[in-house]
Structures are given as C-alpha cells and as structure tokens.
Amino acid sequence: MLNPIDVDTVVRDGGAHGRFPGQIHAGVAWWMAACFVVTVRARRLVVAHDGKPASVEFFDRLCQGAVNAQHYACQVLDRGQADEVALLAAMRQAGDAPGILVTTKETGGDTVQISIALYGRGGKPLDEPGGLAAIRRMIAEDRVPVPVNETSKGRVQPFTTASGEDTSSDQCG
Template identity: 60%
Template sequence: MLNPIDVDAVVRDGGASGRVPEQIHSGVAWWLASCFVVVTRANQLVVAHDGHEASSEFFDRMCRGAINARHYACKVYDHGIAKEDELLTAMTALGGVPGMRVKTDSGDDGAQVVTITLYGKEGKPLTDESGLILIRQMISEDQVPIPVNEHARGTIEPYPGVMWR
C-alpha cells in the first residue's frame, strides 16, 4: 500500500470517514470503490457527492476505482451533486443497485472530514455483516482488485435525467 491508513479507524460505520490528510486521502476512495464493486458484485452503481471541493477530488477517484474492479465492468452512473435522498431514489429507479456518496464536513477544529458512505442494493449503509468487514480486510491486506484486462474495465456515464450544473 503506497500511502497506508489505519483501516480499522477509517473504514467503519457504513463506509470510510476521516480527517484529510491525516487519516484519509483520495486514494482511499479508489480502494473503497473497487472493493465495494467486488464485494457487492455490482455491474451498475450510482455515485454522488455534496459539491464540496474536497468531495469532488474523492468523488473522481471513487468513480475510477469502481470502473477498475476485476472483471465486473461496472457501469458507474454519475449523479453529480445530490443529496442522500436523491441518490437513494436513483438507486431504486435503476432497479435496486448499490450506491456511494461523498460528503465533506468541518471537524471541531475546522479540519476537513471526508465521509464516503456505501449503500447496499436495499438502500441501507453497508454494515460489517453486509460486506464492510470484507472491504476492510481487502484494503488492510493490500488485495485491492484491479481489472483482469482492458475489456473488464467499466464506464462512467451521466445518470439519466440529471441536468448538469
């Protein structure tokens, strides 16, 4: 792992969260998304963010990780800036596909805290029992999946019906 993190401290509570750059960096978004696609066996995924500058950087890496997950050739639907309920509606509209959302808040000391939430097909944040423990294990053992060949690479497409801002 090029830039290690404390996986147990960061990957928890439905996704990953931490102070930038002390606890979390944008590479974590790539690792998390790639592992999430493999664990959920997703061939489609909806992603969104809150529009914050830090969120946008993590969002970009998250999308790239999701399309580079072994042989899944995941189609990533970019919902852009969206609230949680908008993401959940999009996931349902596509037939119950998983989703991911990035948001950035300010900590008590003013530091940026980035949170990436992973949502299973039923629209609930991932738990240890529904796959988060496997993702944590894959990252901690540096077993982050990569595509088996160029044909296995997924695509990033705009979510249908989203008017780009």
C-alpha cells in the same frame, strides 16, 4: 501499500470516514469503490457527492476505482451533486443498484472530515456482515482488486432517467 491508512479507524460505520489531510486520502476512495463493486458484485452503481471541493476530488478517484474493479465492467451512474435522499431515489430508479455518497464536513482550519458512505441494494447502509468487514480486510491485506484487462473495465456515465430504467441484465447477484 502506498500511503497506508489505519483501516480499523477509517473503514467503519457503513463506509470510510476520516480527517483530510491526515487519516484519509483520495486513494482511499479508489480502494473503497473497487472493493465495494467486487464485494457486492455490482454491474451497475449509482454515485454522488455533495459538491464541496474535497468531495469532488475524492469522488473522481472513487469513480476510477469503481470502473477498475476486476472483471465486473461496472456501469457507474454519476448522479453528480446530490444528498442522501436523491441518491437513494436514483438507486431505486436504477433497479435497486448499490450506491456511494461522498460528503465533506468543515472542521475548521486546514482539515475537513470526509465520509464515503456505501449503500447496498435496498438502500441500506453497508454493514459488517454485508461487506464492510470484507472491504476492510481487502484494504488491510493490500488486496485491492484491479481489472484483469482493458475489456474488463467499466465506464462512468451521467445518471439520467434512461440510464436508470432497464437493469435486469446489469446486476450480478
């Protein structure tokens, strides 16, 4: 694994959390998203960030991980800058799709605290039995999923009212 992390320290409390730079790096966002899509079998995922520069950097990598998750061809609905309330509303509108929120907290100096919060269907933070333990294990064992072939890749598109409506065939479950 290139640029390993301490998974027990970083992958916890419903997602990945750590000091950047230091404990966490943008590649972790890719890993978390790819593993999350596979773990919850998501065909559709709503993602958002808080607009801070570090969040945007992690968010971009997160989107790439979500579309490159094995054979799921996940439709990643980019909600853009939003808080948790707006993300949860978008998830409901997208037919109870799972979601991910990237946030940054200023800590002073040259570091920030990054959080990648994972939400399962129903808007509940992902817990250990719901998939967080499986994601931690996949990352620790360097079994991060990659697409089988180019046609298995998903796509990122802006979240709109229209993109959130018909979800009956978009989720695996």
